[in-house]
Amino acid sequence: METCLDFLSLLILVSSFVLVSSKRISSYITAFKMQSLVLAVAAGLLGIHNLFVEGLPDVLILCVFIVILKVVYIPRLLRTTYQKVEYRVEKDFFLNIPISILICAGLVLLTYFCLYNLEGILSGHLRFYFMNSLSVVLIGLFFMITRKKAIGQIVGFLVLENGMFTMALLSYGMPFIIDLGILVDLLTAVMIMGMLVFRINETFESIDINRLRKLRG
């Protein structure tokens, strides 16, 4: 069980590297989808474990929600948004991909280093989960600042959120209601961002964030 979760949390981390290395919007939406799928598998495993050991169906329900929202609905929403607003392929990143990957590797090292120095609190598997999910959070943040397109920022935010969710699931887990509330909030946030992307596309005739620079100082 623990080894399995170790592996899955590592897989989530690896999938965020896949995300950083992808060039086009459609490929990083797929990367996000895969990452959510891994997260859902982890939630499913934990859920089955909880159901049989403690008789609580909480995490299993959560798993269903993750599958519906993060694996099916949100990627589809992003894809339709993208298809409606995009008419040409152009370079979408500020830093080229090898440099981005190097920086992300640096971020992972930084997290490992920081969490190793926290003594006595985290140990064994728990520390491993924390390291991986915190790295995913940081990579999500990094992804947000290196992409020019509005959709890139949304995906970065979602990856960051995935990292949080991994942490919440694999460590002690937040209360069920809170987890559910977070998912609903997330869904609303992404829907609103999607609508704003349309508005940005209408008013600025592009979804390039670089054009949003009237308000300064």
Next chain:
Amino acid sequence: MGLLILLIPLVTALLCWVFNDRKILHGINVLGSLFLLGNALWITARVQSEGVLTYPLFDHFFYLDCLNALILDTTLLVGFVTCFYSIGYLDHEYGTPQDLRKIKLFYSLTYTFIFTMVLTATTQNLGLMWIAIEATTLASVFLVGFSGTKHSIEAAWKYIIICSVGIALALLGIMFLYFSSSQALTGSRLSLNWLTLYENAGKLQGNVLKMAFIFILVGFGTKAGLVPMHTWLPDAHSEAPSPISALLSGVLLNNAMYGIIRFLSIVNKNMGSSVYTGRLLIFGGLLSIGAAALFILAQKDYKRLLAYSSVEHMGIIALSLGLYTPVSLFASLFHMVNHSFTKSMLFLTAGNVMLKYKTKEIASVTGLLKTMPLSGSAFLLGILAIAGLPPFSIFSSELNIILAAFKSGHFLTGTVFVFLLALAFGSITYALLKMFYGKEPENRMPAGEVHVYGVLSICVLLLFITCTGIYLPPFLKGLLDSASRIITGV
């Protein structure tokens, strides 16, 4: 009875879609906010006599003591005045019959926004509080982009992206807090209730709690507009319609700060001293005051300038929370209340000016005292109040903070603080005083106010900040006193 306070805004938001008459919509709006205010006052009275108001529903998620009663009252008082103001604003800006849909949208979004703020202020479950604070962003995004211009869309995008990320980091902080309690409180039922965590604060794990506090400070600090996470704030506050700016600046920032306060009391009780949190908060506070004072000097847009002044005042509150003495806590809560009223009054007045002059540029507004005698003089007095001149209430709370700093031995902090306050005073008055004198603009606009609602609402707020500056009613003083005692737990 107390739970009605969560129900009223939702019902009002829904009712706005039922009716198709402008007058009825305005009526619903005023009635809704009036009921809210009445209910809040009833709750405050209960809380003051009994100490705590809570119901066993859902593990006591609804919990009010003097601290959040204070936040709630401020929210709903300012909410009432701005809702009243909105009538005139909407009739003027969206006057044609085709705009009815916009008015409905405006009211229902505003009441959803108020609902999320009320939920933030009335729950003790920290997870639910997080959800509510995130929901405040979601409810107000379309209000920020309400006018649909390029600038407002840009502001809305920045607002949702930066705040969502910031709040996500705060979630990480809450997870760390939960984690620190999960190992210490084995046996008893785990919960995210503030009261449980606060009572068991000594048993939580200090190291994890330290990390949690940093994440909370960054996360809720983003929402509260502390430098360097403030970049969304001037955009959102200046591009939103004026009543919404008043709500965003006057009460939303308080709600975020309130989240920090709840954490602060747990962390400080756990550590037994306020050195760790104090350093972070004082540093963040001074940075915010200093940066805002400099940015104010460079502003060409008066609403944007007022937004930077909010950053400055949030910095002041953070600083005095960092000092963590009884006097400074009292002063910081008092400052929160004062800033709410003064800043919302200023944004409403700025709204009047904007409706008249049709511009936000400082340079294009001249002779304000001649064209709009009432709004103009209220604006002038408000600016002096926000800059910290007696007899207004901001002066008295700032004076208390300075006294607390020197009394508790923070001489360097106190000196820098006084210097930065002087700088901010100079820059605000230097930047804005040009608006009031000089010739009237060339296109000879007739003197007079734009709408009567605007004048009435700013007069009420002006009266309030002047009175509390001179004399603090025992009712308010008692509330502030017990609220600051809740933070320290003595």
